Amino acid sequence: MEELVERVARFAEDERLFRGARRVVAGVSGGPDSLALMVVLQALASRFRFELVVAHFDHQLRPDSREDLEFVRRVAAERGLKCVTGEGDVAARARETRRGIEEVARELRYQFLGFVAQRERADTVAVGHTADDQAETVLLRIVRGTGIRGLRGMVPVAPLPGAPALRLVRPLLVLRRAETLAVCQAAGLEARRDPSNESLAFARNRIRRMLLPALRELNPAIERALTGLARSAAEAFEELERLALAARPAERSPEGVIFGLDALRRLPTESLLLVLEREAAYLQQPVASNATRLENARRVLQCGQGEVSFGGLVLEASCGLVRLGPAVQPLHFTPTVLEVPGVTPLGPVRVAVRTEPGPDGWVALDRGRVRGVLRARPLLPGDRIVVRGVRKKVSDWLTEQRVPRWTRRRTVAVADAEGVVALLGCPPSCNPPPATDDCLYLRLERSTG
Incomplete structure (x- = not known):
């Protein structure tokens, strides 16, 4: 057993699993892998x-699951270790949420481990995944479809699901399942047996009991090949992460994050x-990705225009820029005569008009050009505006000014009575320069009510 403990120790040092750790919570189910984890960490x-x-969580999926809880309590006490236990009705939760047993069991288990870690003022949670689990995970992801990130399998150190401030570590990734049994035997422990590990109802068990044996006929060292693939x-x-980190936005705001097109293309x-996930976290927006959406995003970036929805996050390209953020809805309001001077509400926004120059952000409108009353209204197809004596389509003019969609x-x-004389909400340069100092000054503001 000493050689196995030393192997885990070297792995822990290489991966800095316990850097700064003062207290570690070990998830122990009572099976051989988790018991070996307890023995090695002690x-x-x-x-x-x-x-x-x-820490032990009773999933209540078997009539005798309480016996596992009592077993772990007893073994921990015999070894002088504090043991915290909890329980949850995984099957009931799965029915309520219409999700799979495996997914819900994992969610509740990690919630419990996070709770224990916080209660015990621990900064690290350890679980007993082995090299065999790693091989199964890689193969399962290949079957379901994955990229390089998925091929890594389970990483040695990661944020704890549901509690990212805590570290989740996997010290036994360098041990095989047969070696965890050897650790238990050397410690005089007889592990509990979970019959659900034999059930072919679960995808991981089908991988373990059907697919891997078939692959061993082609390659007797298939597990080593799969764990080697994970390391590669x-x-x-790491290079993909570096490239994502180097892609920095030109602007960030609650409405969205703006990149130059080439930075993402x-x-x-x-x-x-990775960039989508990072910015979604900044914007506190959910992000839902799949191969089709990513392929569509690449097309949008290549042609420089269009948009793709990733759940709560939209990727939108226009005029050499890319915006990541929630969907931007058009303004909807009734055309309204402006108070001159004064403030005119337009639903979510308002237009302020003054007769004296204001600070930056106000659009100067030559009084001599105004014909009749001024109205604020949405842009319409075919709208035109006079710029330096030339009447242009507003859409063409905004494209020239590189104003994104x-x-x-x-x-x-x-x-006014003859057409569009000012554009509010665009950069001031999109408006015709005044010919005199006799001007009105306009600004689009967010409504405060």
């Missing part, structure tokens, strides 16, 4: 200077996905 606790706490993928993914697809949706046209 052997390493003084070396890495952390306290060990055992992890190395390749040249990224590999998986780096692009998301800005145009929020643009308010100010029109």
Whole structure:
């Protein structure tokens, strides 16, 4: 057993699993892998200077599951370790949420481990995934479809699901399942047996009991090949992460994050996905990705225009720019005569008009050009505006000024009896320069009511 403990210790040092850890919570189900985790971590606790706490979650999926809980309590007590236990009706939760048993069990288990870690003031949670689990995970992801990130399998260190401030570590990724059994035997522990591990109703068990045996006929060292693939993928993914990190936005606001088109167009697809996830987290928007959406995003970036929805996040390209953010809806309001001077509400926005120059952001409108009353209204197809004596289509003019489509949706046209005389919500340069100092000054503002 000493050689196995030392192998885990070297792995922990290489991956810095316990860097800064003061207290570690070990998830222990009572099976051989988790019992080996408990034994190995207890052997390493003084070396890495952390306290060990055992946690057991009863999923209530078997009539005798309570016996597992009592077993873990007893074994932890015999070894002088604190043990915290909890339980949850996984089957009931799965029915209520219409999700799979495996998914719900994992969610509730990690919620419990996070709760225990916070209660015990631990900064690290350890689970007993082995090299065999890693091989199964990689193969399962290949079957379901994945990229380089998925081929990494389970990483040694990750944020704890549901509690990202806590670290989730997997110290036993360097041990095989037969070796965890050897650790248990050396410690005098007889592990509990979970019959659900034999059930072919679960995809992972079908991988373990059907697909892997078939692959061993082609390659007796298939598990080593799959874990080697995971390590190679992890190395390749580091470069993808670096490229994503180097893609910095030109502007960030609650409405969206703006990139230059080339900054995203040249990224590999998986780096692009990392950028989407990073900015979605900044905007606090949900992001839902799949192969089709990513392929559509690449097309949009290549042609420089269009949009793709990723759930709560939209990728939109226009005029050499890319916006990531929630969907921008057009302004809807009734055409309204402006108060001159004064403030005119237009639903979610308002137009302020003054007769004296204001600070930056106010559009100067030559009084001598105004014919009749001024009205604020949405832009219409075919609208035209006079710029330096030339009448142009507003859409063409905004394209010349490189005003992206998301800005145009929020643009308010100010029109007199002859047509559009000002564009509010666009950069001031989109408006004709006044010919005299006798001007009105206009600004589009967000309504405060």
